[in-house]
Amino acid sequence: MSSSRLHRPLVAVSAAMAGMAVVSVLGLVLDDRLLAGEPMWAKPFKFAVSFVAYCLSLAWMLSLLPRQSRAGRRAASWAGTVVAVACAAEMALIAGQAVRGRRSHFNYATPLDSAVFTAMGVMAMVIWCGTLAVAVLLFRARMADRATVWTIRLSTVLALVGAGFGVLMTRPAPGQRRGVSDVVGAHSVGVPDGGPGLPLLGWSTTGGDLRIPHFVGMHALQVLPLLLLALLVLARRRPRLADPATRLRLMLVASGAYAAVVALLGWQALRGRPLVHPDAATLAAAAAIAALTAAGIVAALRTRAPAADPLTRHHEPEPVR
Template identity: 65%
Template sequence: MAATALVSAVGLVVDDRVLVGAPIWAKPFKFAVSFLAYGLSLAWTLSLLPRGRRTGRWAGTVVALTGLVEMVIITGQAIRGRRSHFNYETAFDTALYDVMAVTVVVLWLATLALAVLLLRADIADRASAWAVRCGIVLALAGAAVGFLMAQPAPGQHRGSSDVVGAHSVGVPDGGPSMPLTGWSTTGGDLRVPHFLGMHALQLLPLLVVALSALAPRFPRLADGLVRRRLVLLAAAGYAAAFALVLQQALRGQPLIHPDGTTLGAAGLLLAALAAGTYATLRAPARAAVPGVAPAESPAVTEEPVS
């Protein structure tokens, strides 16, 4: 994926072809970078498994191989100057898209298998455990948004349309869009929740890394229970943000032009996160366990015993 991203970056510079309103090498580049981050995250989560590593290794291999097949088709279609997604123009294009559809389903099921392993795993650091559990569940939800994109848009009919499916809602694909991301600025765009959900698997574990790095300067964060509660709070907020941008896209509303309902919901979400963070950090410290450092005590009980 790193090599494909590099080749695609060169293609963006030397190839001036445009397809559906975007540089033709933009899709291979974005998919390669996304798969690179996704694969590295899954590899790290596999290292946390105390049991079931063999099953996890097979599931991870399936993810890698299906991702490779998808990237070969995406890159090949870019070289040909053809759409890779939603393309039923010729029998060959249809066959390639059907193969991609199968690989996406298999990739999703393999990730689901990894999620089951992580949900059942007894990972020592509770904050990290919940970060990867919530992250992979949100990644599955984000990936599932892709199935919504494959549904016929208004005016499209399976068997008679050259294109069946769309990223945008309420407007045709290829219209005015945001720089870099290519997300629509005139209608809803399902790629927004797709992106947000998929990359929870990177962002939530990075939160744990950040909290651990700040612990020497902020002793409150040295408490494993505090870190775990902050991770769960962040995961709940992330899930709410995912649901918010999903409903915004489904209503045909651009990300950068929210209406009053969306702004109000976003404001309530931010207020709830701020209040929850304040309450977590201001809660009374737990009594120390004799002979055990505060940061280690969550591995023993995690919760005060009443």
């Protein structure tokens, strides 16, 4: 795949976000102000790094779309550009609030703060819709390798699900009232925002935290394709993995396991349980996911589907859906 096929606006925004991450690191070092219990520049840093990975992943996925029609190419280009512009705009709003020493999220303290957060919500929805458009294009695309096409399709769907957890954060927390409270919405469940949290990430260690399934879900865009890449590298030494049908089955198992983990993290957060202190129900669900995943991997490696099985044909020269 030539670098010239990478979506240029997404690549450009990724480069700008990398620069913003460096600026945020300097802010973390030089600016000792705290906001809601976190360093002032922690949020810009986390968003910058996340946007680098997100935009590069989408740029790569768009480069895999076959150039079948002018309309399809135009739709892919527009979807990528919309996501790139919205990411840049949201990052500018977050950084601007950090410069002002103000909360960027859930802040209704002043008309300006309220307008900024509302604009951020609009940008987040634009990113979600743009990513949905990319997902639709990926599901309609014809590609030769089934493991690759299903990996990028399912990772995009999981990213959309993860992003959806952001909507839950905007609900008023106990004691908050729209039109009255300066802050409406929260990351944490069962405890106030700003309490004890994991270093840098800030995820609550005393209650549930919706940022966890949000983060894990969105970064399926990187984790699952990297897992597929690892299988391709291992295939050089493990002949069984050289079989495209085997890789497809393994990636379907991995995608299912990843979806189950996102669901588990969301369930844990909504019940107000901290990630680092899981209860018996959480541990039991995690054990079940691990056991089912292990069984799925064994079955994927042992199963030899008939050549006529449409999920495992790989000797046909025609592209497949």
